[in-house]
Amino acid sequence: MVGYADGHCDTIVRLWEKNQELFSNDGHIDIVRLNKFSAPLQFFAIWLDSKYHPISMRQAMKYIEFYYSQLQKNSRVIGHINSFTDVIKNRLENKISALLALEGGEALEGEISAIHTYYRLGVRSITLTWNHRNRLADGVAEEESRGGLTRFGRQVIEEMEELGMLVDVSHLSESGFSDVVKFAKKPFIASHSNARAICDMPRNLKDNQLLKIAEKGGVVGLNLYSPFIVKYGQGGIDDILSHIQHMLSVMGEDFIALGTDFDGIHSTPKEISGVQDMDLLFISIENEFGKVVAEKIFSENLLRVLKEVL
Numbered sequence: 001m002v003g004y005a006d007g008h009c010d011t012i013v014r015l016w017e018k019n020q021e022l023f024s025n026d027g028h029i030d031i032v033r034l035n036k037f038s039a040p041l042q043f044f045a046i047w048l049d050s051k052y053h054p055i056s057m058r059q060a061m062k063y064i065e066f067y068y069s070q071l072q073k074n075s076r077v078i079g080h081i082n083s084f085t086d087v088i089k090n091r092l093e094n095k096i097s098a099l100l101a102l103e104g105g106e107a108l109e110g111e112i113s114a115i116h117t118y119y120r121l122g123v124r125s126i127t128l129t130w131n132h133r134n135r136l137a138d139g140v141a142e143e144e145s146r147g148g149l150t151r152f153g154r155q156v157i158e159e160m161e162e163l164g165m166l167v168d169v170s171h172l173s174e175s176g177f178s179d180v181v182k183f184a185k186k187p188f189i190a191s192h193s194n195a196r197a198i199c200d201m202p203r204n205l206k207d208n209q210l211l212k213i214a215e216k217g218g219v220v221g222l223n224l225y226s227p228f229i230v231k232y233g234q235g236g237i238d239d240i241l242s243h244i245q246h247m248l249s250v251m252g253e254d255f256i257a258l259g260t261d262f263d264g265i266h267s268t269p270k271e272i273s274g275v276q277d278m279d280l281l282f283i284s285i286e287n288e289f290g291k292v293v294a295e296k297i298f299s300e301n302l303l304r305v306l307k308e309v310l
């Protein structure tokens with residue numbers, strides 16, 4: 001069986017909205033289908049729609065409660081991880097590993113001590129911004145401002161690194177990205193972004209950004225949202241391979257991971273309609289670039305970063 005580690009999905013928010021179950025549902029990800037892989041690791045992001053921004057923390061609490069209630073219901077087959085040791089423990093017990101992440105620093109509501117509270121609640125990764133401006137930094141949709149990290153944003157990164165949380169730069173503006181490169185002392189990730197040289201979208205990363213992440217020892221997670229893979233049409237596995245090919249040429253094989261964005265996207269590559277089809281991507285990567293590269297992309301690279309940072 002193939003190892004699997006996915007750095008981003010929106011499953012928790014989707015299930016909460018639709019009142020569905022993590023064990024089995026009609027979205028992209030559930031426990032039944034994750035178990036197709038060996039010792040899978042899934043990041044579960046809590047994304048806060050702008051309508052919740054005045055009450056970001058309150059809404060985040062609802063999602064976190066829902067996350068843990070779903071894990072509790074399925075505690076024989078899935079376990080929350082706080083550290084890399086927990087990943088190993090879950091693997092030995094044949095359980096799926098679940099990592100809790102926040103997508104958007106709005107959830108802090110400008111309160112630095114909230115970082116510690118979220119850490120205690122088991123959050124181990126924070127995407128600093130979504131597309132827009134928040135108290136930490138500007139997102140990609142604010143590019144004209146040339147705004148980067150605020151003082152608060154820098155403070156957040158410092159606290160996160162001190163505690164052992166992953167800093168995630170997906171959705172961040174270019175200036176914000178450069179600031180993170182300047183201030184981050186540990187590897188950081190772009191959990192769900194592709195190569196801009198292959199698909200020219202603001203959410204994808206330029207070559208110099210890919211290189212910086214590699215130099216810092218982080219990873220870039222391949223996003224399966226069609227518009228981030230190909231400029232026109234739905235795209236397919238071949239198009240994902242083009243991104244991988246390019247990323248390999250810029251970064252080498254140790255810095256590419258998965259960041260599917262499953263359950264947060266409405267269009268996926270034609271051969272992949274959920275996690276159950278991801279073995280097709282593995283086989284294609286294996287055929288094109290070899291087994292070692294496929295295993296690194298599918299799990300080993302992200303696990304290395306978790307081991308180093310958490």
Ligand SMILES: [Zn+2]
Nearest residue numbers: 103170171192
């Ligand atoms: Zn996102």
